[in-house]
Structure formats: C-alpha cells, structure tokens
Amino acid sequence: xxxxxxxxxxxxxxxxxxxxxxxxxxxxxxxxxxxxxxxxxxxxxxxxxxxxxxxxxxxxxxxxxxxxxxxxxxxxxxxxxxxxxxxxxxxxxxxxxxxxxxxxxxxxxxxxxxxxxxxxxxxxxxxxxxxxxxxxxxxxxxxxx
Ligand code: FES
Numbered sequence: 245x246x247x248x249x250x251x252x253x254x255x256x257x258x259x260x261x262x263x264x265x266x267x268x269x270x271x272x273x274x275x276x277x278x279x280x281x282x283x284x285x286x287x288x289x290x291x292x293x294x295x296x297x298x299x300x301x302x303x304x305x306x307x308x309x310x311x312x313x314x315x316x317x318x319x320x321x322x323x324x325x326x327x328x329x330x331x332x333x334x335x336x337x338x339x340x341x342x343x344x345x346x347x348x349x350x351x352x353x354x355x356x357x358x359x360x361x362x363x364x365x366x367x368x369x370x371x372x373x374x375x376x377x378x379x380x381x382x383x384x385x386x387x388x389x
Contacts, residue, residue, distance in 0.1 A: 245341055246304075246305075246308075246340075246341070247337060247338035247339055248338070249308075249312075249336070249337045249338050250304075250305070250308045250337050250338070250340065251308075253307070253308035253309075253311040253312050253337065254304040254305075254307050254308040254311075257307050257308070257310070257311040258311045258312075258314060258315050259295075259296055259297045259298060259311065259314035259315070259318075260297065260298060260299065260311075261297045261298075261299065262284055262297060262299065263284035263285070263286050263295055263296075263297050266284040266285060266286055266358075267285055267286055267287040267362045267365070268284075268285040268287065268358040268359055268360070268361040268362030268363075268365065269282065269283070269284050269285075269358055269361050270282070270283045270285075270353075270354045270355065270356065270357025270358030270359070270360065270361055270376065271283075271354065271357065272350060272353040272354045272357050272376060274302070274306075274346065274347065274349065274350050276346045277302075277303070277346070277347075279300065279301055279302035279303065279306055279347070279350065280300065280301045280302070281298060281299075281300045281301075281302055281306065281310060281350040281351065281353075281354040282298065282299045282300070282354065283296065283297075283298050283310075283314075283351070283354035283355055283357065283358045284296065284297045284298070284358065285317075285355070285358045285359065285362060287322065287362055291321050291322050292319065292320070292321055293317050293318060293319065293320050293321075293322070293325055294318070294319075295318065296313075296314040296317050296318050296355075297314065298310045298311075298313075298314055298351070298354065300350065302347060302350055303344075303347055305340055305341075305344040305347035305348065306347040306348075306350050306351070308337060309330065309333050309334065309337065309340070309347060309348040309350070309351045310350065310351040310354070312333050312336050312337050312351075313328055313333045313351035313352065313355060314351075316328045316332070316333065316336060317355060322359060322362075322370055323370075323371070323372070325355060325359065326356075326359070326370075326372055326373060328352070328355065329352055330345070330348035330349050330351065330352040333348055333351060333352070334348050353376060353377075356373060356374075356376050357376040359373055360373060360375060360376050
C-alpha cells in the first residue's frame with residue numbers, strides 16, 4: 245500500500261521538533277480528519293530557508309509527507325518553497341494511496357501558514373502567497389493538544 249520512501253519517512257521522520265525563535269510558525273488543521281500540523285521555519289536575511297521543523301498530531305501519511313516537505317524546503321528561497329506543493333511532495337515519496345492524499349495537504353498548508361507568519365512579522369508581501377485558510381489560533385491548539 246505504501247512506497248518504501250513513505251515507510252522510511254514515517255518510521256524515521258526527518259526534522260521533527262520545534263525551532264526556538266523561528267522566523268515563521270504556521271499551525272493548520274486538516275478539515276477532513278481534524279488532525280493538526282505545526283511548521284517552524286528559520287529564514288535568513290537573504291530569504292533562504294535554513295531550517296524547517298514540524299510537529300503533528302496526524303497519521304503516518306501526514307508524518308511522511310511533512311518529513312519529506314521539510315527536507316525539500318531546506319536551503320530553498322521563499323519563492324522556491326512555494327513550489328513545494330503537496331503534489332511535489334507526493335511525487336518525491338513515489339506516491340500515496342488516493343485516500344491519503346488529503347493528509348499531504350497539511351504540510352503544504354503549514355508551510356504557507358509559516359511563510360505568512362514570517363511575512364506579517366517582517367511587514368512584507370510574498371508574491372503568490374495567499375492568506376492561509378485553515379490557520380488556527382494558539383488557544384485552539386492548546387485545547388487540542
Ligand atoms: Fe488525518 Fe492523515 S488521516 S492527516
């Protein structure tokens with residue numbers, strides 16, 4: 245059912261954790277299953293993503309896609325990171341079963357939410373980035389956690 249890469253990233257997820265003093269933090273919920281994802285980005289003054297970490301209350305597919313997504317955005321510019329769509333992540337993982345495609349959206353949306361947070365903190369606008377629809381407040385997360 246799952247590719248070897250999915251199993252590898254699920255069993256040995258990369259970049260799990262938090263970044264203290266992160267440049268941008270995004271927390272999103274999956275409308276379909278209610279699972280939660282938080283993404284931390286460390287972005288330097290040249291707009292390069294130096295580090296990316298995640299925490300999730302999501303399923304195995306959410307863990308694997310987020311793990312791969314963090315690997316893909318590290319070292320990238322903000323504009324390049326916007327190209328790391330859930331489709332790109334799934335391709336990098338050699339696919340996901342159709343019923344698990346919605347899980348891969350968590351990582352993409354959380355990256356966008358973290359970039360939005362970064363842009364707001366710096367008073368800038370990121371070309372091609374819309375306000376995340378499923379961003380949830382800290383209070384809601386504390387209740388869920
Ligand atoms: Fe919720 Fe996969 S079932 S993220």
